[in-house]
Amino acid sequence: MKKTPLLNIALSRVIASLGHGDILVIGDAGLPVPPGVELIDLALTQGIPDFISTLRIVLSEMQVESHVLAEEILLKQPPALTALNALTEQAELGERRLLSHDQFKQLSRNARAVVRTGECQPYCNIALVSGVTF
Numbered sequence: 695m696k697k698t699p700l701l702n703i704a705l706s707r708v709i710a711s712l713g714h715g716d717i718l719v720i721g722d723a724g725l726p727v728p729p730g731v732e733l734i735d736l737a738l739t740q741g742i743p744d745f746i747s748t749l750r751i752v753l754s755e756m757q758v759e760s761h762v763l764a765e766e767i768l769l770k771q772p773p774a775l776t777a778l779n780a781l782t783e784q785a786e787l788g789e790r791r792l793l794s795h796d797q798f799k800q801l802s803r804n805a806r807a808v809v810r811t812g813e814c815q816p817y818c819n820i821a822l823v824s825g826v827t828f
Contacts, residue, residue, distance in 0.1 A: 698754050704734045708807045709755045712824040717805040718756065719821050720749055722813040726799060732807040745813035746777045749820065752809070753786055759825030760788040764795040764817050772815035788825065 700706050712718065719725070722745060727733045736743050761782075767775055781787050793801060801821055802808060811818075 700751050700755050702734070702736065705736075705752070705807075705809060706755065708732065708734065709752065712756065712806060714759070714824060714826050716824045717801070717821050718752070718824065719802045719805045719808040719819065720745065720752060721802075721808055721810055721820075722815065722818040723810065724814075725802070725808065725810070725819050727808045727810070728799075728803040728805075731803065731805050733810060734807055735810045737810050737812040739812055740814045742812040744774075745811050745815070745818040745820075746774050748809060748811045748813075749777075749781070752822070753781070756822060757825040757827050758786065758788050758822050760791060760823045762791045762793055762798065762801060762821040762823070764798040764819060765792040766795050767817035767819075768792070770816045772818055774813070774815060774818045778820070787820075788823070 723737050
């Protein structure tokens with residue numbers, strides 16, 4: 695049995711397959727998934743699982759070099775932004791880059807997978823760029 699908190703087989707498999715520079719997107723319930731990009735759908739109902747809980751579990755297994763957010767998150771200020779800022783300050787998310795929401799959706803076309811959460815707060819989406827542990 696695994697020692698880390700991540701139990702979802704599909705998500706653990708994708709994280710294990712990431713190479714340096716690969717992208718994993720964690721999105722809210724409304725983020726469109728581009729054709730051809732794997733969807734790992736965790737959403738059960740509104741808010742379950744939430745965006746930040748999902749992100750924290752992913753970070754327990756994934757080495758992150760940098761992350762991308764839609765700049766609109768800074769305007770809407772959803773509650774998750776406070777946690778995102780704290781994780782950035784703790785060096786868990788690496789360098790931050792901001793794109794427009796439309797550019798973010800374009801970037802998600804290059805993702806290895808999109809993880810759909812039950813989050814229903816606006817712009818709670820993040821693109822995690824895989825780093826290396828050495």
